Every structure is written in C-alpha cells, then in structure tokens.
Amino acid sequence: MANEVKQNKHYQCPVEATLNVIGGKWKPIILWQLKTEKLRFSGLQQNMQGISPKMLTKQLRELEDAGLILRKVYPEIPPRVEYSLTEFGKTVLPVLDALCEWGSKYLERECSSGKSGELKTADFSTLQ
Amino acid sequence: MANEVKQNKHYQCPVEATLNVIGGKWKPIILWQLKTEKLRFSGLQQNMQGISPKMLTKQLRELEDAGLILRKVYPEIPPRVEYSLTEFGKTVLPVLDALCEWGSKYLERECSSGKSGELKTADFSTLQ
DNA sequence: CTGGATCCGGTACGATACTG
DNA sequence: CAGTATCGTACCGGATCCAG
Numbered sequence: 001m002a003n004e005v006k007q008n009k010h011y012q013c014p015v016e017a018t019l020n021v022i023g024g025k026w027k028p029i030i031l032w033q034l035k036t037e038k039l040r041f042s043g044l045q046q047n048m049q050g051i052s053p054k055m056l057t058k059q060l061r062e063l064e065d066a067g068l069i070l071r072k073v074y075p076e077i078p079p080r081v082e083y084s085l086t087e088f089g090k091t092v093l094p095v096l097d098a099l100c101e102w103g104s105k106y107l108e109r110e111c112s113s114g115k116s117g118e119l120k121t122a123d124f125s126t127l128q
Numbered sequence: 129m130a131n132e133v134k135q136n137k138h139y140q141c142p143v144e145a146t147l148n149v150i151g152g153k154w155k156p157i158i159l160w161q162l163k164t165e166k167l168r169f170s171g172l173q174q175n176m177q178g179i180s181p182k183m184l185t186k187q188l189r190e191l192e193d194a195g196l197i198l199r200k201v202y203p204e205i206p207p208r209v210e211y212s213l214t215e216f217g218k219t220v221l222p223v224l225d226a227l228c229e230w231g232s233k234y235l236e237r238e239c240s241s242g243k244s245g246e247l248k249t250a251d252f253s254t255l256q
Numbered sequence: 257c258t259g260g261a262t263c264c265g266g267t268a269c270g271a272t273a274c275t276g
Numbered sequence: 277c278a279g280t281a282t283c284g285t286a287c288c289g290g291a292t293c294c295a296g
Contacts, residue, residue, distance in 0.1 A: 007173040014231025015224060021234060023151055025289070028143040034189065038182045041258055052290060057259055067237065078257045079296085088237065091230065096143060103142025104147060109195065109216065153269070169278050180270055181279060205276085206277045 015051045022092055026051060026059045028099070031085070033071060035093060038084035068092060148195045150220055154179060154187045156227070159213070162197060163221055166212035196220060 033039060033047055035071045045056055057080060060083060063069045069088035069117065074080040085093075139145045150156060154176065161167060161175055163207045173184055186212060196217035200207040213221075 003168060011231075013160065013228065013236075014235060015160070015227045016153070016231070017235050018227040018231035019147070019151055021155070023147055025136065025144070026149070029140060032143070050290090051291085053259060054261085054291090058289090064235070068286060073258095079259090091233065094224050095230045097221050099143045099146040100141065102223045103144070103146035104138075105219065106137075106194070107142060107145050128266065175274065180269090180272085182281085185279060186268095201278095204277095207279085209278065213294095237259090 018095070019066070022096065026055060026067075027063060028096060029082075030056075030059055030063065030087070031068065031092060031096060034083060034085045034089075038082050041081050041083070044083065063089075101120065146223070149191075149196070150224065152187065154183065154189060156224060157193065158187055158211075159196065159217070159220060159224060162211060162213045162217075166210045168211070169209050172211065191217075 011020075022031065029048055030044060033044060039047075041053075041056065044060075045051060045053065048056070058073075060069065060071065064071050067086060070084050070086050070089075072082045072084070074082070139148075145159060150159065158172060159174055161172060162246045167175075168185070169181075169188075172188075173179060173181065176184070188197065188199065192199050198212050198214050198217075200212070202210070
C-alpha cells in the first residue's frame with residue numbers, strides 16, 4: 001500500500017503525461033546517462049553528484065514503472081543491479097534532444113538579453 | 129519586497145532549463161492556447177477550468193520574464209490585457225509538439241499494457 | 257552494494273476574499 | 277476586467293539512519 005501508483009489521473013493534454021514521466025530534477029539526467037550505456041546503481045549515483053540513494057531509487061522505480069528502463073538484478077553477493085533503456089525508453093531520446101537544444105538556445109538568449117538591466121539594443125532587427 | 133528572480137541557478141543540462149521554463153501544470157496549456165490566437169486574461173482563465181487568478185498571474189509573469197509571451201495592456205476602462213506569443217515564444221511550439229506526440233504514444237502504450245486503467249477501486253474480494 | 261524508513265523544509269499549487 | 281492578499285495543502289526533493 002505504500003507504493004500507490006498515482007498515474008491514474010487524466011491529463012488535459014498529453015504534454016502533461018510526458019512531463020510527468022520525464023520531468024523532475026533527475027529523470028532527464030538518468031535517461032541521458034543511459035543513452036549510451038547501461039549503468040549500475042552506484043555508477044549512476046557517482047555521475048549525479050548530490051543525489052541521495054533514496055531519490056535515485058525513487059526516480060529509477062518510476063522510470064521502470066513507466067516502462068522506460070529495465071532493471072536487471074544479478075543474484076550475487078554483493079548484489080549487482082544494472083539499469084538500461086528499454087526499446088520504448090529509447091523513443092524519448094529525440095524528445096530529450098529537442099528539450100536540450102531549445103534549452104541551449106534559451107540560455108544563450110538569456111545571457112545576451114541581459115537580465116540585470118533593460119539593455120535592449122537594436123539587435124532584434126534580426127528577427128526570424 | 130522585491131521579486132526574487134530565481135532563474136540564476138546553473139543547470140547540469142539545458143534540459144533542466146527548458147523544463148523550468150515550460151514545465152509545471154499550467155504553462156504548457158497557456159502556450160498551447162496562445163499558439164493560434166492572442167487571448168485576454170479572462171479568456172485564458174475560462175479555457176483552463178479550475179485555475180485560480182493568482183496561479184494564472186504567476187504563470188503568465190514567469191512566461192513573460194522568460195521572454196516567451198508578450199503582455200499588452202490597453203489603458204481603458206474597464207481594463208483590457210492581451211497575451212500573445214513572442215517570436216521567441218513561437219520557437220517552443222515544436223518542442224511542445226514533440227512532448228505532446230510522445231505523450232500520446234505513452235498513453236496509448238499504457239492502456240494496451242493493461243497496467244493502469246480506470247481501475248481505481250479494486251473489487252472487494254481482494255481486500256480481506 | 258543496493259536500497260528502504262523516517263523526518264523535514266521549500267515550493268508548487270489551490271480557494272477565497274478583496275481592490276483599482 | 278485584471279489582477280493582489282492571505283491562508284492553507286500536497287508533494288517533491290534532501291539528510292540521515294537502518295537493513296538484506
């Protein structure tokens with residue numbers, strides 16, 4: 001009962017569903033790391049400095065429930081668990097790419113627009 | 129009390145920036161509505177049943193600060209304010225489209241996998 | 257090594273009343 | 277009409293300790 005699946009809300013728009021699945025602070029980074037290689041729990045944690053094991057577990061479980069990643073447990077001592085993208089999980093990569101690309105444009109624009117002042121030069125003549 | 133601009137955190141990945149800008153519960157819907165037409169405050173509110181004016185104001189301000197939408201005030205009585213996408217704001221539409229498309233695929237897959245349906249309250253035989 | 261349990265603070269989100 | 281003010285709630289994300 002502790003593990004309520006709370007994905008049964010209906011969305012006003014599929015965008016909401018997507019954000020619910022790949023959104024949050026860590027999920028994009030996890031997916032990004034699994035893009036090229038399968039990784040172990042500790043491997044993921046090392047590459048995401050600052051995440052607590054609890055959070056990492058939670059994010060991984062949610063991604064697993066959504067069917068995006070595969071959790072493979074090796075019955076060994078000490079335990080070993082490998083995470084990898086499922087075939088369906090790979091279909092989000094282009095979406096992630098689009099988000100990343102637009103984010104770069106946005107950050108670029110943020111810098112040149114000068115947040116700390118109304119520095120509006122006649123630079124927007126290059127619209128479009 | 130000055131309005132703290134909290135967008136100056138540095139991101140581990142541009143994806144985070146994008147999610148920060150277009151993420152949340154309402155921002156995609158707002159952008160989606162402004163895709164084809166400019167709308168007034170009340171117009172937006174009517175199409176988003178359940179949003180409080182406070183929330184709508186907040187989301188609109190954030191989108192405006194990010195440079196995605198334009199807020200045009202007509203000095204009339206009664207007051208009239210129109211919101212529209214900026215040229216830069218229109219560049220997110222493809223991203224939004226990608227999110228929407230993948231979300232549809234995801235929701236489709238969710239249904240056929242039989243895992244999450246409208247099966248909110250299981251039958252009582254499982255309780256015990 | 258891979259997590260689960262517990263507590264806790266910040267913030268996203270919401271309902272309602274009021275104002276220029 | 278287009279918001280602001282105030283209060284309240286839920287949940288995300290973090291720290292720490294504990295367990296198989």
